[in-house]
Amino acid sequence: MRTIAGLTGLAVTTVSRALSNHAQIALDTRENVQRVAREVGYLPDRAAQRLKTGRTHVISLLLDPHEEILGFGTSLLHGLTLALRGTPYHLIATPNFQDEPAIDPVNFIIRNKLADGIIFSRTEPFDPRVRLLMENGFPFVSHGRTDFSTQHAYVDFDNSAFAYEATRRLISKGRSRVTIILPPKRLTFAQHMLHGFMTAVREAGVEYEIPEAVTLDSSAGMIRDYVNARAAEPNPPDGFVCGGEVSALATIAGHNDRGMVLGREFDIVAKQTSRLLSHIQPRVETIYEDLAAAGEQMGQLLIRQLSGETGTDLQILQAPRFGVPTSK
Amino acid sequence: MRTIAGLTGLAVTTVSRALSNHAQIALDTRENVQRVAREVGYLPDRAAQRLKTGRTHVISLLLDPHEEILGFGTSLLHGLTLALRGTPYHLIATPNFQDEPAIDPVNFIIRNKLADGIIFSRTEPFDPRVRLLMENGFPFVSHGRTDFSTQHAYVDFDNSAFAYEATRRLISKGRSRVTIILPPKRLTFAQHMLHGFMTAVREAGVEYEIPEAVTLDSSAGMIRDYVNARAAEPNPPDGFVCGGEVSALATIAGHNDRGMVLGREFDIVAKQTSRLLSHIQPRVETIYEDLAAAGEQMGQLLIRQLSGETGTDLQILQAPRFGVPTSK
DNA sequence: GAAGAAATTTAAAACGTTTCCGGCAAGAAG
DNA sequence: CTTCTTGCCGGAAACGTTTTAAATTTCTTC
Numbered sequence: 279m280r281t282i283a284g285l286t287g288l289a290v291t292t293v294s295r296a297l298s299n300h301a302q303i304a305l306d307t308r309e310n311v312q313r314v315a316r317e318v319g320y321l322p323d324r325a326a327q328r329l330k331t332g333r334t335h336v337i338s339l340l341l342d343p344h345e346e347i348l349g350f351g352t353s354l355l356h357g358l359t360l361a362l363r364g365t366p367y368h369l370i371a372t373p374n375f376q377d378e379p380a381i382d383p384v385n386f387i388i389r390n391k392l393a394d395g396i397i398f399s400r401t402e403p404f405d406p407r408v409r410l411l412m413e414n415g416f417p418f419v420s421h422g423r424t425d426f427s428t429q430h431a432y433v434d435f436d437n438s439a440f441a442y443e444a445t446r447r448l449i450s451k452g453r454s455r456v457t458i459i460l461p462p463k464r465l466t467f468a469q470h471m472l473h474g475f476m477t478a479v480r481e482a483g484v485e486y487e488i489p490e491a492v493t494l495d496s497s498a499g500m501i502r503d504y505v506n507a508r509a510a511e512p513n514p515p516d517g518f519v520c521g522g523e524v525s526a527l528a529t530i531a532g533h534n535d536r537g538m539v540l541g542r543e544f545d546i547v548a549k550q551t552s553r554l555l556s557h558i559q560p561r562v563e564t565i566y567e568d569l570a571a572a573g574e575q576m577g578q579l580l581i582r583q584l585s586g587e588t589g590t591d592l593q594i595l596q597a598p599r600f601g602v603p604t605s606k
Numbered sequence: 607m608r609t610i611a612g613l614t615g616l617a618v619t620t621v622s623r624a625l626s627n628h629a630q631i632a633l634d635t636r637e638n639v640q641r642v643a644r645e646v647g648y649l650p651d652r653a654a655q656r657l658k659t660g661r662t663h664v665i666s667l668l669l670d671p672h673e674e675i676l677g678f679g680t681s682l683l684h685g686l687t688l689a690l691r692g693t694p695y696h697l698i699a700t701p702n703f704q705d706e707p708a709i710d711p712v713n714f715i716i717r718n719k720l721a722d723g724i725i726f727s728r729t730e731p732f733d734p735r736v737r738l739l740m741e742n743g744f745p746f747v748s749h750g751r752t753d754f755s756t757q758h759a760y761v762d763f764d765n766s767a768f769a770y771e772a773t774r775r776l777i778s779k780g781r782s783r784v785t786i787i788l789p790p791k792r793l794t795f796a797q798h799m800l801h802g803f804m805t806a807v808r809e810a811g812v813e814y815e816i817p818e819a820v821t822l823d824s825s826a827g828m829i830r831d832y833v834n835a836r837a838a839e840p841n842p843p844d845g846f847v848c849g850g851e852v853s854a855l856a857t858i859a860g861h862n863d864r865g866m867v868l869g870r871e872f873d874i875v876a877k878q879t880s881r882l883l884s885h886i887q888p889r890v891e892t893i894y895e896d897l898a899a900a901g902e903q904m905g906q907l908l909i910r911q912l913s914g915e916t917g918t919d920l921q922i923l924q925a926p927r928f929g930v931p932t933s934k
Numbered sequence: 935g936a937a938g939a940a941a942t943t944t945a946a947a948a949c950g951t952t953t954c955c956g957g958c959a960a961g962a963a964g
Numbered sequence: 965c966t967t968c969t970t971g972c973c974g975g976a977a978a979c980g981t982t983t984t985a986a987a988t989t990t991c992t993t994c
Contacts (some may be wrong), residue, residue: 279980291983329979330980330982
C-alpha cells in the first residue's frame, strides 16, 4: 500500500480508502488507485487487516467424525468452497474429535475470534451450539433445523417429504410391512423422517415397525446383523426406507445372508447422496439429496449474514429430487 | 499479554520471551508468567503474530475435484487434523477448480504467504507443483512420488506391491487373462501400478491387456459400459485389478449387464480405501490402503519440516495391508 | 473577492505481537 | 574500591492495515 501511495503521490490513508471504494474519495482517484494496485499486483495483507479490524475472513466448517463416511463432509465442503470463491473468505476445517463434546470447538472459536462465521451439521432440536452462537450473536448456518423459537439461518433437506415419498413407493410396490432406519433420535431430522414415514403409513393403513437397535450411525456390520436377525423372526418387514447408502447396502447384505433378494422378498427406497448405488445390482431405488448444493447455499447464507444482512429469509428447505440425477 | 505484564509486574517484552520459553529469562520468571497466562486464559493473537513474524500457522490442503469421490479427501483430512492436533497449525482446505491448472493455487499461496506449508496429492513424475515449491524452498509433502533427482518429503502407498499381489491372487484363482484399470497415465502411481501388474504377469506368463479407453477417473458409467462392451468381444479378460472401489462396482455392473457374475465368469481384486465393498454380495476381494494414516503421516512430516528439521528421512512408503481390515 | 460550505485528502494513532538493542543489577577479577 | 563480565530485564520500533479527527482544497453564494 505504501508502494501504491508513492506511485500515485497520495497518502496511505487515501489509498486504503480508495481501495475499499469509500465514497468520500473522488471517483477518478479511486479508479486510478485501483488501476495502479492491479498493475503492481497488490494484495492486502490478511494478517494486518485482521489485526486491525478483528475480522478474520475465515469461515469454519465443523466436521463431525461421523461425517467421514462416504464423503458427506466432502460434498458440503465442495459446495462451500464454490460459494466462497471470489469472496475474501477462507474455509478452515475444524474437526471435533470423538472424545470431546461438539460444543467445545464452537466455544473455542467464539472466545478466540478464530472465525467470522461457523457452519455445522447434525443439528439437534435444542442444539447447544445454536444456543451458544445465538447468545453471542455469532453468525452461523446450520445444516438442519432446531426447535428454538428465535429463528436462525439454516439449510435443511426436507426429510419428511423424503420419507413420505419413499414409504409410499414401497407401499405402491405392494409391500405390506414397512420399516425405516432412522438417524439417532436426538438429531432433528430423525423426527422429520419419522413424521413423513408415519404419515404415509397411516394414510395407507399398512403395518410398520421402528427398529430401536440400529441407527444410520451404526456400522454397516451392525445394521447387516440386525436385518439378518430380524428376517429370521416371525413377520419381518418387507419394505425398507434407508436414510443412507451404506445402510441400504447393509440391508441388502443382511437379507442376502439368508438368501433373500432385493425386489423379491423385500424392497428398499434409499436416500442417495453420491452416485454409489447407481451401479450395484439389483438396482436400488433412490431419492436424491444434493449435499454440494446444500453446502453452496449455506455458504451463500453465511456470506449474506456477514455482509450485514439482517436475517428474515435465511432459511432454506431443499426439496427432495425424485427423478434419477443426471449422469455425471 | 499486557494484562499478564501488569499482573506480574514485568514488561511486555519479558512476558513475550517468557511465554516462548526464551533461555535468557530466569527459569522461575518463565514458570510464573506461564502460570499466570494459564490462569487468565491467555491465547496469543494469531493475527498479530502472523503480522509480526510472517508465519501464518496455516497448512493448506490442496483438494482436487476428483478426490470428491468416496471421501478420498475426507480421509486424508481426518488424518491430517489428527496430526495437527495440539500444534498451533490450522488446516485450511484450498480446492482447485476444474477450470484452472493445478499449479495456480500453489503459486497463489507462495506469492501471498497464505500458508506455511502445503499438502497435495495426485502427484506426477515431473510435477510442476513440486518444482515450483522446491525452487521457492517452500515446505510441502506430496502424496505420491516424483522422478526429480532432488529428494523431497512424500508419503506414498506402495502401489506396485498392491498391483503385484492383486494380480497374483487373480492368477492363483486360475484366471488366465488379466487386466487392470489404471489411473490416468500422467500420474506417477499409474506407472507403479503398471509395474507391479506387469511383473506378476511376466512371472506367471499369463495373458493380459491394458485398457486405453477408461481410467480410474472415468465415471462409473463409462467403466461399466466399457467392461460390458469388452465382454462381448472375443477373448475377454477374466481377472480384473481395480485401483478403486467405484471401478470395482462398475466392473461388476458391466458384467452383470451380460449375465456374467463375479466369481464365476470373472474375478476382481480391488484397492479398498473405505469400508464400502465389505457389504456387497458377492464379496469382492480387496487390499487395503489406509488414507487416514497417510494423512497423519503427511502432517507429521510437514510439522517436522516446519520446525526446522532438514529432510533426510522425510519419505514414507506405506505397505499394502493384505489382511482384511478389522471391523470398525 | 471574501466567507462559508462542501469536497477531498492527510497525519497520526492503534491493533498485539516480536525483536533489536541497550540498561541495570550482582558477582568476579584486579 | 573500581572495572569487567554475566545474567536478566525493559524501551521502543516495527509488521501493514484501518480509522478518527483534522487539514487542505475547491466550490458557492452574495
